[in-house]
Every structure is written in C-alpha cells, then in structure tokens.
Amino acid sequence: MRNSLIAAILVLSGCTQNAENVTFHEELVHQFGEQKTLIHSETRTILIDSLSLPFYDYFQLINRDESPYLVGFNRQSVSLDFIPLRQGDAIDHLVFADDGPNAVDADLDIIHLFSEDSIVTIQDRALRFKVLNREGKLINSYRKTIRDFKGVEMYPVSYSYLGQWPVFLDSVWVLPVYPDLNVKKKLYYERNKFMIYDPVKDEVVDEFGAYPQMYRGDNYFDVLREPNLTPTPQGTFLVTFPADPGIYEYQLDSDTVIYHRYEEWGRFFNEGVDRDADLQQFVNHYISSAWFQQLIYDPFREVYYRFGKEQQDLRKSDGEKNTAFDAEWKIFLLDKDLNPMGAYSLDSKRFNPLFTFVSKEGLFIYDNQREHDDEMVFGIFQLSDY
Amino acid sequence: MTMKWSSVFSSFRIIKVALLLLLVSCTGSKMEPYVYGQEFEAYLEAIDAKLDFEKVILLPLDSCGLCVEQVLEDLQKSNQGFSVIFSGEKNSPDRVEKAKKLFQKENLQIIIDENSKSKSFDLNAFSPIILDVSKKEYSYASLSPQNSPEYILD
Numbered sequence: 001m002r003n004s005l006i007a008a009i010l011v012l013s014g015c016t017q018n019a020e021n022v023t024f025h026e027e028l029v030h031q032f033g034e035q036k037t038l039i040h041s042e043t044r045t046i047l048i049d050s051l052s053l054p055f056y057d058y059f060q061l062i063n064r065d066e067s068p069y070l071v072g073f074n075r076q077s078v079s080l081d082f083i084p085l086r087q088g089d090a091i092d093h094l095v096f097a098d099d100g101p102n103a104v105d106a107d108l109d110i111i112h113l114f115s116e117d118s119i120v121t122i123q124d125r126a127l128r129f130k131v132l133n134r135e136g137k138l139i140n141s142y143r144k145t146i147r148d149f150k151g152v153e154m155y156p157v158s159y160s161y162l163g164q165w166p167v168f169l170d171s172v173w174v175l176p177v178y179p180d181l182n183v184k185k186k187l188y189y190e191r192n193k194f195m196i197y198d199p200v201k202d203e204v205v206d207e208f209g210a211y212p213q214m215y216r217g218d219n220y221f222d223v224l225r226e227p228n229l230t231p232t233p234q235g236t237f238l239v240t241f242p243a244d245p246g247i248y249e250y251q252l253d254s255d256t257v258i259y260h261r262y263e264e265w266g267r268f269f270n271e272g273v274d275r276d277a278d279l280q281q282f283v284n285h286y287i288s289s290a291w292f293q294q295l296i297y298d299p300f301r302e303v304y305y306r307f308g309k310e311q312q313d314l315r316k317s318d319g320e321k322n323t324a325f326d327a328e329w330k331i332f333l334l335d336k337d338l339n340p341m342g343a344y345s346l347d348s349k350r351f352n353p354l355f356t357f358v359s360k361e362g363l364f365i366y367d368n369q370r371e372h373d374d375e376m377v378f379g380i381f382q383l384s385d386y
Numbered sequence: 387m388t389m390k391w392s393s394v395f396s397s398f399r400i401i402k403v404a405l406l407l408l409l410v411s412c413t414g415s416k417m418e419p420y421v422y423g424q425e426f427e428a429y430l431e432a433i434d435a436k437l438d439f440e441k442v443i444l445l446p447l448d449s450c451g452l453c454v455e456q457v458l459e460d461l462q463k464s465n466q467g468f469s470v471i472f473s474g475e476k477n478s479p480d481r482v483e484k485a486k487k488l489f490q491k492e493n494l495q496i497i498i499d500e501n502s503k504s505k506s507f508d509l510n511a512f513s514p515i516i517l518d519v520s521k522k523e524y525s526y527a528s529l530s531p532q533n534s535p536e537y538i539l540d
Binding site: 279 | 421422505506507508509510512
C-alpha cells in the first residue's frame, strides 16, 4: 500500500518555449511518508591489478557469460578495464592506440559498449564518432552533425561524475549536449540539454530538457547547471536539475511535460550565485548550499534513488573550510510512480556518492576505506523497512 | 560602384584596426584587481611565509593538468624572480618531480603549503594564478597554457 499519496493532479501551470513548440507543464504534487530505508548489507572488496584504477569517472556495467563486470574507462592508460564484480573472474584490459586511426583520446567525452565488438566513442568537438572492436581496431567512423532545431551546433558531453549519462536506445541515442556559448551568459540556458540523435540518418530527430526559469535569470550555478537523465520503464525520460527539487518527466512525441513537485524538498531549492560571481564565490556556495545529484532507477527493486547534499556551514568551528563531503548526504527513495518512500543518511566521509551504480545485488557505492592499493571497495545497500 | 568598393575598403580598414587593437590587448599583460588580498595575507601568516618577490605564483599542483605543466615548464626556463607557493593534496609523481627541480633555481623562492591550508582560505586559486603584490591594491591573472609564457618568461 502506498504511504505517499499523490495529493493533487493539476493543471496546466504554465508553458515554456521549447524549440519551436510550446511545451505544457502538468504538475503532480507528491507527499512524503516514511516507509523504507537502506541498509548497508555488505562490503565488497575487489582485487585489482596494477593497470586498473580504484575509481572511475566513466564506467558501464556489462555481463560477460552471465557474470557482471564493471567496465571503467581508464584515462591514464587510455584503456577499458574489465573488472569482475564477483570473485574468481579475471580482470581484462583493452588498451587503445596512442595515435593513428585506432587512437582514442584520454579526454574522451562518451564511450559505450553496444557489444564488445561494437564500442562507440564520441568526442565533443570531433567531426566523427568511431566504432572499435574488441581488439581496439577501428571498424568504422561516421560523420556527426548535432544541431538543435534552431540550427545551432551542439557538442555531446557527459558529466558522468555528476551522474549525467547518455542513453543509448536501439535506434536513437539521447545525448547530453552543450552549445558553443559562454556558460555565464543567459543565452546558454535557452537551449535544450538533450538531443535525440539518429546515428544512421546523422541528424537530430527531437530535443528536450529545457532549463527551468531559475537558470535563465540573474543567478548562476556553474556545474550545478548539469541535469541528470533517467529513462523509466514506461519509456519516458526523467530530467532532474541540481538546483530544482522537482522532477521533469518527458514523453517523446508529446508536448506535455509532467512536473513532479515535492514540497518536502523545498530546502533543496538552490538560488545559485550572482551571474558576475567569481569561482571562489561559487565554490563557497557549492560547499554550503543544498543541491541534488543523480537520480538512478533500480530495475531489480523497482525504485529510484535520488542523491542530495544538505546545507552546511562553510567553515568548521576551528575555521577550516568544509568540503562538499563533510555535509550530510541523503539518498531519497522513490517508488516506481515517483512517490517518496523514505530516505537514508549516507556517511559521505566513507562512501563516495560520485561513484555509484545498481546491479542485481543492490546499490553499489564506492567505499573510501581501502586497506591496500590493489583493492577497489564498494558498499552494497539493500532496501529495508524502518 | 566606386562608392561601394571604397566603403568595403574602409570597413576592411576598420576591421584591421580592430584586429590590431585586439591583438595588442591579447598580448599585453592584463591583470585584474584581486579582491582577496586580506585573505591572501592571512594565508601567508598561516603557512608562516614571507615573500621575497613582488610577483607571486599560487600553484595548486592537483589542479588543471595542462595549466600546471605549462607553468612548471615556463618557471624552469625563466630568469625572473618569483615567489612560488606549491599546494595540493593528491599530486601526480611526475608533477612533483618537475616541481622539485625548481628548488635549484636561485631566481625562485619556493614555499610549500604542506597541509594544503590554501583550501581553507578564499584565494580564488583553483588553478595556477599570478599575483602582483607590488602595489597596495593587489592584481592577479589566471595562468593558462596559452598565457603562461607571457607572464612568466623574460
């Protein structure tokens, strides 16, 4: 039985300009009820070799002969490191060439394994994307033209360490992009953030993810501008912004966007800094203010996890500055209909919310408590009643 | 027709002048007022440092890799006098080695912020910056791979 109720189904609360069409916002208000939390059920220590890293900012989960592997993009050795999540399976590396047609840049923006013989690499300003095989050899490269509906060139990027990932579907790719505009100018925020790109036709077939009004005014958010993209089992896409407590739900081929509103998360409404602020002012704001990070869907338990950093003082009592990890971090649990169903306080000094993923075994969160250099350690978290 | 060509020519001249001005402004050292002067002085006190030179480089070794590499290379080549303050928690061994080589240079005063106290002060130095402390109002510039030689080389 649902503890949280949808209190109100509203209303056309407004409309915003989205490319050439008008997008209507429908609003759903969700209320909170405590029901579930997480428990730290296991610590998983994976022995890694000297070629592997203990922490990856870009990674993907795959199955090899039904064994789960973490595939991390190693920017130091420019390789893909295949790290088994279960003990007993061997680590493997695919080292890319430094130069020539097979070369892969350490600064790569997006890499995706459709299969081990079909590895796609995308670099923001490169004119083509590449397809490589399991030996790291170039199989093919395709022209890449990503322009929004206004004809402005957009560059694909993935702030994976902020939980922002592209989505690769059978026929189209949903890519986070940025325009070649000054990020501090308001014009930057008038473009949609996600392009639906057809790689066969080499064209953008749709776009979505307009910045909320708060980003278009006089305030500035630096990296807190980067939204998350979460596909749902219903085929819709959830877009969440760090400074906006709500969740925007997009259905492709529809002009209506559902805005999921959560009154209880009002404290996460982030005002940013002045648009003229320097980096120091922003960093201080980043440390002290509350904001959201990734929203992950867990298909095994049919729940969503939304990570949020709470407000804190800029300085400790001894005058030393806090870091973002000194704050209290919460993992909010939402059911499959996006109703809140509890929260968990994460020990962010121990567990790093920047390296998380879901597998059949639970929610994996990187554990800083390594005893040896040849270890990669995760906490595995399970759903539990209060 | 004549009018058209002359107007094209004159606009071309205007563009050329504008381009020249742009080039001048790009190559000249352009330092901006540094509003964190007091914090910087408190920081020097905290790390117990006294400056020998009027040009100071704050060099967080764990910041923007390309910028740090370029600044280290330019400092190696330069004969100008600088006070250089190294900070950073997780530094790549390669960069630390390059930084260590600067100890031998007599034109540089090397100060090490061992405990990364810089992180507790508002210094606006998340990548290398150069500070001019010769006047009461300090000025500064962020150092990038492009502009580092301009500020550091003789």
